[in-house]
Amino acid sequence: MDGVHAVTIDAPRPVHAATPSFAAVAEELLDDVYGYLLYLTKNRAVAEDLTGETFEAAFKKWRRFDPGRGTPRAWLLAIARSTALDWFRADARRRKREERAEAAGRRDESSSFGEGFSPELAESLRSLSAGEREVVALRIVLDLDGEEAARLLGISPTAVSTRLSRALSKLEERMRDHDVVA
Amino acid sequence: MTSSPELIHELRASRPSAPAELRARVREIEAEQPARARWASWRFPVRRGMLVAVPAAATLAFASAGVLGLARSDVAPQTYRQNALGKATAESAPLTGSGGVVPAPSRTQGSALDQSTDRAQRVSATLTVEVSDSDAVSRAAQDALDLTRSLGGYVVSSSVSTGEEGSASLTVRVPVTKVQEAITGLSGLGRIVSQQVTIDDLQETLDQLEKREATVRSQIARIRARLESETLDPQTEAVLRARVQTLRSELTELRTGISSTEAEARMSTIQLAVVTPGAFGAVAPPSRIDRTIDEALNVLAWEGVVALGLLIVLAPFAFVAFAAWLGRRLYRRREEERLLAT
Secondary structure (H helix, E strand, C coil), X not given: CCCCCCCCXXXXXXXXXXXXXXXXXXXXXXXXXXXXXXXHHCEHXXXXXXXXXXXXXXXXXXXXXXXXXXXXXXXXXXXXXXXXXXXXXXXXXXXXXXXXXXXXXXXXXXXXXXXXXXXXHHHHHHHCCHHHHHHHHHHHHCCCCHHHHHHHHCCCHHHHHHHHHHHHHHXXXXXXXXXXXX | CCCHHHHHHHHHHCCCCCCHHHHHHHHHHHHHCCCCCCCCCCCCCHHHHHHHHHHHHHHHHHHHHHHHHHHHCCCHHHHHHHHHHHHHHHHHCCCCCCCEEEECCCCCCHHHCCCCCCCCEEEEEEEEEECCCHXXXXXXXXXXXXXXXXXXXXXXXXXXXCCCCCEEEEEEEEEHHHHHHHHHHHHCCCEEEEEEEEEEECHHHHHHHHHHHHHHXXXXXXXXXXXXXXXXXXXXXXXXXXXXXXXXXXXXHHHHHHHHHHHHHHEEEEEEEEECCCCCHHHCCCCHHHHHHHHHHHHHHHHHHHHHHHHHHHHHHHHHHHHHHHHXXXXXXXXXXXXXXX
């Protein structure tokens, strides 16, 4: 954080020793998965769809989940990330098609974080890249520790820290701009 | 103005909650999905499988080496002793002559000695027999001497040492016509360890000697006739008489040579070594455990060779697969970064 952002990270949640039931895990972690996907896609409708897809995929793979190798949350977020990346790929292809048909621009109109976000925060979050929103969601909103987030993103903990610091600086700057305008 | 702690607080305060509809939909997933058979969702656990397969393969390799080593150690002693003793006797009993060496591992000579030929041949045999102990060495040596004499032969040299590791070394000569019988008899003194028969052809040498003898005789006859029939001057007569003298000396040498060669062709030389199992330090047979370990190590070495061969064959494929996997991973990583940069 370079001393700029005093981010307080809670201790990671305890790892379940035995495999809990899928229903209990889904109930407990639904908000986390949804929040993560909402930050990643900045679109409530898309986040809802992807959350549903994530839990369907997770249910199919549930027998293979090994509590010894990670928490259910990390496992679910990994599935959510894979689902989201598939969506991003499909979205990129769709945008290319739209650009060819000169129909670009509709995507931004459909962006919405939904309720709970102040207009300034939602606007500022929209200005971040998906990767920056993702690290904010994982480290700040979902309280994943650096190691866990790094494992999920496939990068080093230092890279996670750097990316978070940059995202927060950017977000802070945007929020400051809104304050000045207000 | 918004500071970072405030921003973080706001971010956490605005933590999204899943809509009730979504929550209901997720709750229904478990009920909607058809019950999957346990085997349908089963996948081979590669990492766990490797954790079991690698030690299992190693155990199997060692176990098979141990079993094969144990099985082979049953037949090993004879081979060990035969090889070691054979080497030792070959070193200690040099062959005579320069002719062909005929190893004769069997107890009987078979076709190694062709007694039907009329050619003059020098026959030499080297024989090593193993007897049980030092007393048996003395008995065997005596039996060998008796056999030699009974076949019309004689002893050239004899050396018998007794003690913990007794041994005997005998050189005997027997008529060539009896050599087959002699070797068979000597082989029966103990367990045959090594046996070699050397045959040198002497006929050519003998022919040359006889031809030269005839020539010398003829020259002597001609000179004598000349001395008797012609009237020669004293100087010529003296020269011819000196020549006859020289030819007579040569003739004598030739006769000696012919006799010696014929004698050599009449009698064969047999070198006999009688040993006890402990006579050669190096040939003490290894214990069953040692043999088992040796054989097991041999099997392991072969398994290693096979494994190495497979590794060499499969390594290029594994390398290509690894490179493809790495390339795909790098590509996906960059693609993800590109997608998430928007």
